[in-house]
Amino acid sequence: MTLIGECTLPDNHVTMQLEMTGVRMKQYYVYIMSSKTGTLYTGITNDLQRRVYEHKHKLIAGFTSRYDVNRLVYFEMTNDVHAAIAREKQIKAWRRSKKLTLIKSMNPKWQDLSETWE
Secondary structure (H helix, E strand, O other), X not given: OEEEOOEEXXXXXXXXXXXXXXXXXXXXXXEEEEOOOOOXXXXXXXXXXXXXXXXXXXXXXXXHHHOOOOEEEEEEEEOOHHHHHHHHHHHHHOOHXXXXXXXXXXXXXXXXXXXXXX
16 A cells, blocks of 8 residues: 555556556556366467457367367466466466466366357
8 A cells, every 4th residue: 555645556557547547557468268177278369358259159260269169268368478478488387287277276167258258
């Protein structure tokens, strides 16, 4: 908390002021997608809904369209692009078992977290 005169402001007051003036801080997402058979893909984006839509509709050729990876099973958000890139690299380097543990910590039933978005 920040104390200004008689007024105590929350730590995110700068973010709140920027948003009130129309300046938006960027948000970055590290996410994991899965296929029905359990193939995993880890990625990063600044627009999670758009990126998941692209995966689901196979709009970009590559790994996810080839292996039908179309279910969002995990994500986390940060305002720091460097932290997001580092986190994506960290998760990609993990063994599959550690990724599964991460997914289960947020989504134990492996539901598609984006199923209500469209």
